[in-house]
Amino acid sequence: MTVTDNALHAALAPPASRIKLVVSDMDGTLLTPEKQVTHHTLAAVQALKDAGISLCLVSSRPPGGIEMYFDVLGLHTPYGALNGGTIFNADRTVRSQLALDPVAVQDTLDMLKVHNLDAWLFRGHEWLVDNPTGAYVEPERKAVRMEPQIVSSFAGSTTGIGKITGSSADYDAVARQEAEIGMLLEGRASVARSSQWFLDITPQDANKGNALRHLAEFYGIDPSEVACIGDMDNDVPMFKVAGLSIAMGQASDGVAAQAHFVTAANTDEGWSKAIESIVLPRAVSLNDHPASAPAASPGTPAGA
Numbered sequence: 001m002t003v004t005d006n007a008l009h010a011a012l013a014p015p016a017s018r019i020k021l022v023v024s025d026m027d028g029t030l031l032t033p034e035k036q037v038t039h040h041t042l043a044a045v046q047a048l049k050d051a052g053i054s055l056c057l058v059s060s061r062p063p064g065g066i067e068m069y070f071d072v073l074g075l076h077t078p079y080g081a082l083n084g085g086t087i088f089n090a091d092r093t094v095r096s097q098l099a100l101d102p103v104a105v106q107d108t109l110d111m112l113k114v115h116n117l118d119a120w121l122f123r124g125h126e127w128l129v130d131n132p133t134g135a136y137v138e139p140e141r142k143a144v145r146m147e148p149q150i151v152s153s154f155a156g157s158t159t160g161i162g163k164i165t166g167s168s169a170d171y172d173a174v175a176r177q178e179a180e181i182g183m184l185l186e187g188r189a190s191v192a193r194s195s196q197w198f199l200d201i202t203p204q205d206a207n208k209g210n211a212l213r214h215l216a217e218f219y220g221i222d223p224s225e226v227a228c229i230g231d232m233d234n235d236v237p238m239f240k241v242a243g244l245s246i247a248m249g250q251a252s253d254g255v256a257a258q259a260h261f262v263t264a265a266n267t268d269e270g271w272s273k274a275i276e277s278i279v280l281p282r283a284v285s286l287n288d289h290p291a292s293a294p295a296a297s298p299g300t301p302a303g304a
Contacts, residue, residue, distance in 0.1 A: 005257035015260040016243030019282040025230035026059040044272035052285025058211045060194035065144030082163040083202045084211025098203035102158040117166035136167045166199040192234035209237030
């Protein structure tokens with residue numbers, strides 16, 4: 001880590017000793033690189049249930065891309081799609097929904113076009129694409145089991161947009177646009193990479209930190225009693241809100257520095273290791289049956 005990273009980590013408040021809820025990212029975190037759920041992960045999900053701890057998912061994915069995992073995970077909890085811009089109840093009805101200002105949508109589309117990033121628009125259950133041969137359209141279609149709606153242009157489609165994704169195989173270009181579009185839309189939108197090849201632009205309050213607050217409120221608990229886990233820049237807002245934050249092993253130094261703990265990578269059962277070694281020892285059932293909590297120091301890696 002750099003000096004700045006070390007300073008960020010040193011400035012963190014101590015991790016919570018009592019956890020009642022877990023909020024988790026999906027891609028790069030709960031899922032393997034092949035978008036699978038391992039047996040170890042399923043066992044950890046069951047262990048959370050046995051401890052009386054609910055698990056909620058918050059992802060940059062559209063709702064269908066989250067719901068497709070509910071049966072295998074056995075989840076019946078509220079969740080946040082489109083980086084938390086839309087919160088759904090457990091029955092999959094909309095609890096709250098945010099949309100980008102149409103001017104911010106057009107400004108973003110203009111920037112993405114100038115810098116040769118493919119643009120995708122998400123509105124409700126719609127996924128609008130104007131370049132169906134883009135490098136990441138087919139992989140995304142398979143990953144979220146959702147068919148894109150192909151349009152000749154985005155003219156007339158700038159209202160009600162919950163998320164814009166810019167995609168490119170030029171990772172440096174995506175990183176540069178995170179900074180440039182972030183400055184352009186400062187105060188109007190949240191801008192963060194959800195992977196090296198995806199840049200997500202969502203409404204100002206549509207970030208995983210605010211989603212975590214909504215989910216904690218749903219359960220009637222304080223965010224300080226929530227543990228979160230993620231791997232990318234768009235997970236940092238929930239790191240800042242949760243009482244306990246865990247970064248995946250493959251996270252960048254800048255992301256890892258803003259988490260209390262670092263677990264193994266998602267290629268090495270990092271999610272289940274974090275749940276077993278960091279979260280469960282701090283478990284407090286939502287029915288208020290506390291378990292003993294360890295006196296661990298910030299920065300202790302999980303799965304070591």
